[in-house]
Amino acid sequence: MKLLICTTEYFPNGAGIANVTYNIVEKLKDLGIECTVCSPTGPDIKLGNDSLIQKTGIVGLLYYWYSVSRYFKNNDYDVVWLQNPFILTDNPFKRCLVTMHSTYYGSSIYGVGNLPFNLYKSVVAHSERYCLTRMHPNTFFTGVGIPVCEELEKIGIARDRITHIPNGVDTRLFHPSPDKISLRNKFKIPENDIILLSVGRLTHQKQPHIVIEVFSRLQKEIGDVTLCIAGKGELLEETKGLAKKKGLHKVLFLGYVDDQDLPDLYACADYYIMASNYEGGMPPLTLAEAMASSLPCIVSDIPQLRIVKMAECGIMVNFEDTAEQFSKIREYISSDNESHSINAREFAKENLDWKSIAEQYHKEFLRMTDLKD
The missing domain is CATH 3.40.50.2000 (Glycogen Phosphorylase B;)
Structure with a gap:
């Protein structure tokens, strides 16, 4: 052919x-x-x-x-x-x-x-x-x-x-790692913090400002938590400005991360977070990569992201409701989510x-x- x-x-x-x-x-x-x-x-x-x-x-x-x-x-x-x-x-x-x-x-x-x-x-x-x-x-x-x-x-x-x-997703390339500490050192990420990861272009549909708002409250109540944001886009400087305005010293803007380094970045995180109000893919590529890497996922409650519910590998949040989103996420990352980690990887291997x-x-x-x- x-x-x-x-x-x-x-x-x-x-x-x-x-x-x-x-x-x-x-x-x-x-x-x-x-x-x-x-x-x-x-x-x-x-x-x-x-x-x-x-x-x-x-x-x-x-x-x-x-x-x-x-x-x-x-x-x-x-x-x-x-x-x-x-x-x-x-x-x-x-x-x-x-x-x-x-x-x-x-x-x-x-x-x-x-x-x-x-x-x-x-x-x-x-x-x-x-x-x-x-x-x-x-x-x-x-x-x-x-x-x-x-x-x-x-x-x-x-x-x-x-x-x-x-x-x-390439499930051989994106996979969990037993040695998160060395990988975190590679990206200069705190060794012992809970790491929330966001990957993708910083655009209006990704709503990075909402992620910053949520993290602002998390940092006040959970001290040992870090937000890593990988990617560029038209809202990068605006998002950096918001984090600075709120005095968030545990938000790391990693910029563009080379494709060969992305698997290690996912593998050293604890959770994946996505606040998009629209996506084309079901799942979006970054969500598929996160799932293959065994990351429990925190995503917005839109049809394109309901694969998280199907796979039982995370939670869906109404990011338009500030009170609900914060309390739900705080409770989630304070819980044992090992089963969601396992489910994410298995679903990716079997279906994606x-x-x-x-x-x-x-x-x-x-x-x-x-x-x-």
Whole structure:
């Protein structure tokens, strides 16, 4: 099978989409599939402009997908795999699988960000709908979360053309460690504190300010607790400023942590915390990594994070209610959560390993090779 993969980001550049696509491609190669990856940074075919995407958002995305539609006007690939496409011109692909990692429609209806940002999302959501609903009838869709699948249906995609395939994790790479002390020394994290870990871009949807507010009260009542925040983003300086304003001396901003060091960072923590009000993946990649690392999870009570309840590996909190969130989290981290730690790891191994996720995609590709143009 000759498979073309078109994506606006690919490892080692990019974030979530790059991570998912790369890991699936590597497993597909193990299955004997001939994969060609096209992105602004390659590795096989370079189209579009990565800097333009970073600076202008939708303008850069539209330019990339326009370049794709022109470059592949004539092609002989058996199946094409598109990641969050924005092909507004004629789509040259007659047999393609579209994977949506999130939708602008979903982001806009959940009210992520400030008013101007929301208006921008709403406008882009109309273009997204136009692009997806005019795809060739042989196009099938997957969503990395059930909510994303539901959003696709609301956009106008027939339910029988949509499949849920979750995000995954390398369970051999992300795993618990018996030697947390040495790993904490590596990151200059207090050896004997309870460590809460947050990983990901500091954006409006992640609500890092809420995590700071919660930790502010925890630090006052539980002295031996440290919050580690790994990641950058538009709210990084604002979040640092809030922590400084509140006099929080046990908040460590680790910045960007290299992929090769991430497994050790998870392994030296005690709990994972996520206060997002919207996520595309179910689970988000960082939550899958935390679970594989045996971390009990403290997450916001939104549909995309209910995998924590399914796996019985943590608690779901209403982060809009300050009193409830604080008391519930305080009680949780003061309890014995060994069973949640075990459940997290077992669920990740049984359901989220990249090998099994890749096999689900493989089945979709095989189904599509039987379709007529």
